[in-house]
Amino acid sequence: MNVARSVLLVVASLLLGACALAPPPEIAITTDAGIVRAPREGVALETAADLPRLVDALRVELVDTRDDPIEVWVQDEVTLYRGSAMSSDIGGFAHRELDRIHIATSNRAERTLYLAHELVHLLLGEGWQTLPLAVEEGLCDHLALRVTGYDGARLIARHLTGAALAVDELRFTVRMIPKRHARQRAGASWGQVSLSDGPRPLDDWLGRSESVTDAAFDADASVRMRGVGYVLARRILARGGISALHDLCRRADVEGHERVPAEWLLKAAGFDGSSALTDVWRGWTGTAAGSRDVAAMVAAHVDVLAEQIANLLEAKGLAPDAVFHDLALSIAVGDARPRHTVDRASPLGIAIHERLEARQLIASIGR
Numbered sequence: 291m292n293v294a295r296s297v298l299l300v301v302a303s304l305l306l307g308a309c310a311l312a313p314p315p316e317i318a319i320t321t322d323a324g325i326v327r328a329p330r331e332g333v334a335l336e337t338a339a340d341l342p343r344l345v346d347a348l349r350v351e352l353v354d355t356r357d358d359p360i361e362v363w364v365q366d367e368v369t370l371y372r373g374s375a376m377s378s379d380i381g382g383f384a385h386r387e388l389d390r391i392h393i394a395t396s397n398r399a400e401r402t403l404y405l406a407h408e409l410v411h412l413l414l415g416e417g418w419q420t421l422p423l424a425v426e427e428g429l430c431d432h433l434a435l436r437v438t439g440y441d442g443a444r445l446i447a448r449h450l451t452g453a454a455l456a457v458d459e460l461r462f463t464v465r466m467i468p469k470r471h472a473r474q475r476a477g478a479s480w481g482q483v484s485l486s487d488g489p490r491p492l493d494d495w496l497g498r499s500e501s502v503t504d505a506a507f508d509a510d511a512s513v514r515m516r517g518v519g520y521v522l523a524r525r526i527l528a529r530g531g532i533s534a535l536h537d538l539c540r541r542a543d544v545e546g547h548e549r550v551p552a553e554w555l556l557k558a559a560g561f562d563g564s565s566a567l568t569d570v571w572r573g574w575t576g577t578a579a580g581s582r583d584v585a586a587m588v589a590a591h592v593d594v595l596a597e598q599i600a601n602l603l604e605a606k607g608l609a610p611d612a613v614f615h616d617l618a619l620s621i622a623v624g625d626a627r628p629r630h631t632v633d634r635a636s637p638l639g640i641a642i643h644e645r646l647e648a649r650q651l652i653a654s655i656g657r
């Protein structure tokens with residue numbers, strides 16, 4: 291679901307050289323909003339039903355939109371060129387010069403979400419040019435979720451995780467409850483563990499013009515950039531509506547900025563400084579995530595969490611066998627309700643146990 295302006299410019303110049311472009315998909319259906327081309331009739335009909343509906347819904351949400359006719363290519367492998375598919379995790383891209391969107395066939399719900407996201411890229415008019423790419427991506431995701439009704443819990447959890455890591459840290463609360471009391475409602479927090487790859491100034495993320503289609507831009511950085519953009523776009527829209535964001539873009543243009551400055555975006559989003567920003571993101575990360583999202587976050591960071599939780603357990607003087615035998619261990623993101631119970635046989639449970647045993651062995655040799 292990424293558009294890369296830098297990549298697209300190269301693409302446009304190559305087009306003039308008439309290199310081997312992918313042929314248009316076989317089935318074509320004309321709609322009020324443009325042409326849909328797809329490899330099979332079923333997919334073509336579904337997408338042709340989605341296109342005018344989504345364009346209408348997005349025009350209601352947006353201001354300053356373009357109204358050039360749009361072409362949508364649904365492809366089994368998303369590509370502009372014959373015989374060179376893009377990475378399989380790219381659901382689509384938008385090509386402004388061609389007014390064309392390419393999306394992957396995938397399943398109906400995802401395809402509709404990709405289409406809505408890419409449509410936002412194409413619909414943004416001239417006045418939006420100073421919008422930083424990170425925030426544009428955030429706006430696309432936010433509006434796509436709104437007009438499609440797609441269950442975006444996982445996508446939002448990923449964005450919030452990325453945003454927290456981009457500016458500061460992702461904090462987890464660890465609780466340990468004696469099993470014989472496990473039926474009691476809550477256990478006290480036994481400690482906190484946090485993940486961080488070092489704070490970075492917001493400008494680092496907002497100044498980026500690459501996307502994941504650029505080989506120099508790694509996937510972790512993409513998750514962080516898009517997280518920052520999503521949080522800013524969503525909060526600015528919640529506070530001042532779409533016109534608040536558009537006004538910033540026009541003002542930046544009038545005042546000769548290439549992009550809307552980071553401090554303007556922070557202020558419009560209601561963040562006063564980096565510490566307030568961090569607090570809000572921490573809280574939000576917790577409340578927006580459900581237990582399956584917490585489980586996914588935990589699974590993605592097993593080694594770092596195991597090391598820190600082992601430190602915590604060691605500091606409490608717990609023997610490895612006691613940890614899972616007598617205690618129930620659970621993790622939450624921030625201070626939020628949804629908790630993930632760590633099972634002894636889970637990857638995190640095994641990793642914690644191994645670390646505690648290794649440390650005990652080292653301690654006994656040292657004696």
Ligand SMILES: [Zn+2]
Pocket residue numbers: 291292293407408411427430
């Ligand atoms: Zn995008």
